[in-house]
Amino acid sequence: MKLETHAQGLKGTITVPGDKSISHRSIMFGAIAHGRTEVSDILRGEDVISTINAFRAMGVEIEDDGDKIIIEGRGFEGLKAPQTPLDMGNSGTTTRLISGILAGRPFDSELFGDDSLSKRPMDRVAQPLRQMGAKIKGQTARDLPPLKISGTQQLKEIDYKLPVASAQVKSALIFAALQTDKKSVSRIVEKEKTRNHTEDMLLQFGGELAISGKNILVPGGQELRGQKVSVPGDISSAAFWLVAGLIVPNSEIELRNVGINETRTGILDVIEMMQGQVVVLSEDKVNKSASLVVRTSQLVGCEISGQLIPRLIDELPIIALLATQAAGETIIKDAEELRLKETDRIAVVTDILQAMGAEITPTSDGMIIRGKTPLHATKVNTQGDHRIGMMAAIAALLVNDDEMILERSEAIKTSYPEFFTDMESLLK
Ligand code: SPQ
Secondary structure: OEEOOOOOOOEEEEEOOEOHHHHHHHHHHHHHOEEEEEEEOOOOOHHHHHHHHHHHHOOOEEEEOOOEEEEEEEOHHHOOOOOOOEEOOOOHHHHHHHHHHHOOOOOEEEEEOOOOHHHOOOHHHHHHHHHOOOEEEEEOOOOEEEEEEEOOOOOOOOEEEOOOOOHHHHHHHHHHHOOOOOOOEEEEEOOOOOOOHHHHHHHHOOOOOEEEOOEEEEEOOOOOEOOEEEOOEOHHHHHHHHHHHHHOOOOEEEEEEEEOOOOOOHHHHHHHHOOOEEEEEEEEOOOOEEEEEEEOOOOEOOEEOHHHHHHOHHHHHHHHHHHHOOEOEEEEOOOHHHHHOOOOHHHHHHHHHHHOOOEEEEEOOEEEEEOOOOOOOOEEEOOOOHHHHHHHHHHHOOOOOOOEEEEOHHHHHHOOOOHHHHHHHHHO
8 A cells, every 4th residue: 555655744633442452351351251241442453353253263152232342251161162273363462362261171272373473482372381281282393373272171280480571471371370270379470570451350350369579379260250341542552653743743642541551651661761742641540541642852862671671562663663763872672572573573673664764773682773864765565564564654654755655554454453544634
């Protein structure tokens, strides 16, 4: 598709779509709880649809009344053996979290996905789940999908220190731990603190867990109760407008109902370090959400590393673009996980931004970006990665010289089906 270029200013208000991580989890908790769960403002992106379809294939009644999603949960034991392999689409979150649920179910299942998902390592969940007693077999030593899972109702508790900072692995192990014996307690120790939506939602559904620093204790044999869940907007989707608002001249954008759980707000810390102007309005402490107003700003480079990385991991492609417009150098370190996402996001981000004229050097665990570089039009390809596609579409807004083409733009529907409609509304 042809992208909008040469933007003169972005103005308006956007309600960003529901948080993808919370949307997945609301379906999963609804399915394993007893009773009715009603989810409002869920993200209807392709990844979440993969999660919904997977649970429907296991016999869970899930209805979309156009407003809310209604799930009639019958507990873990309500899940039935799927008749065909489960299609995970492009979704790493669905694949890894559902593995933790299937590990404790007494039937065989198979998970498969698209080309991108078929390259993503599942050994990070398969290994600890095997320790708990499940039989899991993937392709190659990294357990790439397709993945065959033979679950067991005799899952053993685990005491496990995560070798990677990963909310997906942590969440898979929490789902498995819930299915162990009533008297057992699993201990999961994080490498770095990552998004805590699974922990929050477990408590909301009437479950139990104890958190102390990076240690999470999960008792087995838990029964959960269906709930009403209201999904806040996704800060990872808001990030594209935050950056666009900062770098496109004469812009002022209000983003409504953005989730500001502190395990996700690393991008706001980076914008502050870069001296960008973002104001937080009408904070809702219960729903952990707020409105954010962003204005065009003069930015300076900064270093992004350490504990900050898991708090903004999915925003690094768009932060790299932000850094191309800041004065001085920005260094991103400790982000080797980026190489294992829908694409190798270090390689793909540097290739695209270099092709547009940016001065950006890839490193083994990040990027070094020299700022204040003008960007030029070129033809780019999402390679099936939604966040790469949205980053390229925002970069195009700064281009003045020629036509900018984005191939495989449909990938954006993974997390933000209305992305181009929202962009149009800001350009008017
Ligand atoms: O679902 P998927 O494809 O893994 O999604 C991504 C994304 O960019 O949308 C990563 F590619 O987000 C992950 C995120 O990187 C979603 C997620 C979650 O919902 O638990 C956690 C992060 O991954 P992890 O395992 O490194 O913590």
